[in-house]
Amino acid sequence: MQPVLIAESVSKIYSNNGSSVRAVDNVSLDVKAGEFVALVGPSGSGKTTMLAVLASLLRPTLGHVRIDGYDLNDMNETERVRFRREKIGFTFQNNNLLPYLTVQENVEMMLKLNQKLDKEGRERARQLLVWLGLEDRLNALPNRLSGGQKQRVAIARSLIHNPSLVLADEPTANLDSERAYQVVKVFSDLIHEQNKAGIMVTHDLRLCVYVDKVIQMRDGKIEQVLTTRQEIDNFIACA
Amino acid sequence: MAFYLATKEVWRNRGRYFLFSLVIALITTLVLFTAALAEGLASANREYLSKLDAQLIVFQKNVDLSANASQIGESLLTSIKRIEGVETVGAIGLSSATIILSSAQQSQQDVSLIGVEPGKPGLPPVLLGRNLKTTRAREVIIDQRIAQKFDINPGDNLTIKTIQGTDEKFFTLKVVGVTDGGQQYLFRPSIFVPYRTWDEIRSQPTPSIIKPDLIFNIVAVKISAGQDTSEVANRIQSGVKDIEVTDISTAIRALPGYTAQQNTLNTQQIFTLLIGVLVIGGFFQIQMLQKVPQIGVLKAIGVSNAIVAIATVLQIVLVTTFGVALGSVVTFTLAALIPSTVPIVFNGTLVAIATTALLLIGPLGGLVTVRLAVSVEPLIALGLSS
Ligand SMILES: Nc1ncnc2c1ncn2[C@@H]1O[C@H](COP(=O)(O)OP(=O)(O)O)[C@@H](O)[C@H]1O
Numbered sequence A: 001m002q003p004v005l006i007a008e009s010v011s012k013i014y015s016n017n018g019s020s021v022r023a024v025d026n027v028s029l030d031v032k033a034g035e036f037v038a039l040v041g042p043s044g045s046g047k048t049t050m051l052a053v054l055a056s057l058l059r060p061t062l063g064h065v066r067i068d069g070y071d072l073n074d075m076n077e078t079e080r081v082r083f084r085r086e087k088i089g090f091t092f093q094n095n096n097l098l099p100y101l102t103v104q105e106n107v108e109m110m111l112k113l114n115q116k117l118d119k120e121g122r123e124r125a126r127q128l129l130v131w132l133g134l135e136d137r138l139n140a141l142p143n144r145l146s147g148g149q150k151q152r153v154a155i156a157r158s159l160i161h162n163p164s165l166v167l168a169d170e171p172t173a174n175l176d177s178e179r180a181y182q183v184v185k186v187f188s189d190l191i192h193e194q195n196k197a198g199i200m201v202t203h204d205l206r207l208c209v210y211v212d213k214v215i216q217m218r219d220g221k222i223e224q225v226l227t228t229r230q231e232i233d234n235f236i237a238c239a
Numbered sequence B: 001m002a003f004y005l006a007t008k009e010v011w012r013n014r015g016r017y018f019l020f021s022l023v024i025a026l027i028t029t030l031v032l033f034t035a036a037l038a039e040g041l042a043s044a045n046r047e048y049l050s051k052l053d054a055q056l057i058v059f060q061k062n063v064d065l066s067a068n069a070s071q072i073g074e075s076l077l078t079s080i081k082r083i084e085g086v087e088t089v090g091a092i093g094l095s096s097a098t099i100i101l102s103s104a105q106q107s108q109q110d111v112s113l114i115g116v117e118p119g120k121p122g123l124p125p126v127l128l129g130r131n132l133k134t135t136r137a138r139e140v141i142i143d144q145r146i147a148q149k150f151d152i153n154p155g156d157n158l159t160i161k162t163i164q165g166t167d168e169k170f171f172t173l174k175v176v177g178v179t180d181g182g183q184q185y186l187f188r189p190s191i192f193v194p195y196r197t198w199d200e201i202r203s204q205p206t207p208s209i210i211k212p213d214l215i216f217n218i219v220a221v222k223i224s225a226g227q228d229t230s231e232v233a234n235r236i237q238s239g240v241k242d243i244e245v246t247d248i249s250t251a252i253r254a255l256p257g258y259t260a261q262q263n264t265l266n267t268q269q270i271f272t273l274l275i276g277v278l279v280i281g282g283f284f285q286i287q288m289l290q291k292v293p294q295i296g297v298l299k300a301i302g303v304s305n306a307i308v309a310i311a312t313v314l315q316i317v318l319v320t321t322f323g324v325a326l327g328s329v330v331t332f333t334l335a336a337l338i339p340s341t342v343p344i345v346f347n348g349t350l351v352a353i354a355t356t357a358l359l360l361i362g363p364l365g366g367l368v369t370v371r372l373a374v375s376v377e378p379l380i381a382l383g384l385s386s
């Protein structure tokens, strides 16, 4: 089966006034449908930059990214914006939710944005939120939610419009470890259940118990890739 | 989508946006009142002149178009009348007097005492009773405002006081007619007497004596149909010595204080509008600065710049329109409650212009905000910048 996401020899060089930083250095990776990948590595190793390239938010200096067979390099800005709203789901570290929309509305927004909000979509959004344990918070505004609840809403939003690729940048950075486990567990379950390609950037290696592959970066390069349960469990134990 | 986001945000923060639209309402009230006051003061000053059934006014030369200082003799009147294109002329004498109804202060009224020639330009039409007929009868026609205020009717007698030399002089005049309620001149309602009566009873430095030649202040010139106003004006100017000819609007601008007052009030209005632009611009800019991270996330998840920009403009338009509407309602309610002695006049055109200007200051003040909104990069959602 063709992977949903293929990155080929991606490099990203930031250059401002003379100095240049090779934030991502010749990285290749792929993620299949139903596969949940963790991108780990020390701070400054290029994880977020790589994620931005994969999300079509940043153009790579070299290399190609293909999602569902589309080469991101071939798209102009307008096409990228459209591609993001149709094919990609996002969870960020913070500021995920619109403060003036309720939980349900925040999730439905992705459907509305894609002009696909109908009765059936509303019901799906509700069921997803119920499944995430937010049944009694559907009409709450985000400022009434705990950090973990907010991230679960963000996860619902990142999946509701049936994207191909789901991305998360340190989604648990602001949560205590118990909440972090809960959030990543439901995230992992949904990615597997809905057969999405998922990538999560994290610096909490223990959360890797829920992923199928760990890609470790250092200085912009891939240091190692762990693909078996055994390798991943050993890696966590060492951390 | 833009409409959805814009309205949801305003609605969920309605307290804040309502407070802000109160500020806009206040600015609106200020602008509309200033406009109404400007118009009210202007018309109290110029009403009589602007309603003259004439196109040109003749002043004495070198008096800077001051009707008070201007003196024109009867002989000049004849010369003006002879100029080609002049249909008729009316000599006008302008001064002031006080109507005395009783010795009580509140039953006295300062008025403009205007001497006119029966049947000539300068004499307004009457609504009630009859107009002046002779040049020397002790008759008067009065502004409807005075008639209503003191319940005076045609047939009644009216006592007026003037100052001649150092003496207060009292004259009794018979009211024969009432004109419309809009004949103010120099902020006073007007009463009209035949020209020779005016010359006898008006306030003057020395008591009236018989003069060889009658002196008027200004002459209203009515032009024959089909004649070009400025051509006739040029002909009068070159054909008659020692005079200055102007059109009515120039004469109005030369009224004491008129231009200065209008300039002051217009400047005030423009500054209020400018303040409005800054206040609205500032408010939305601060809002937007706080929302930068949120906008970044919106763009990262695939909301286009167009939607972000339209939503921003919509919000500004929404809040401004609400504020202006609220301000207008407040203004007209207040205006209805304000005593009629305050000279405020809501002129439809001016209100329309002011309202349009007010509605435009929102988007104008918001331009910077829209620019900011459009310039936010989706990358900031990830804590990166390009
Ligand atoms: N806009 C930028 N300009 C220059 N250097 C940058 C910029 N953004 C990130 N970097 C650098 O790129 C490297 C990788 O950053 P980042 O992708 O944020 O790493 P990580 O997410 O793993 O912490 C770092 O050395 C960082 O300082």
Ligand SMILES: [Mg+2]
Pocket (backbone or CB within 6 Å): A047, A048, A049
């Ligand atoms: Mg990072």
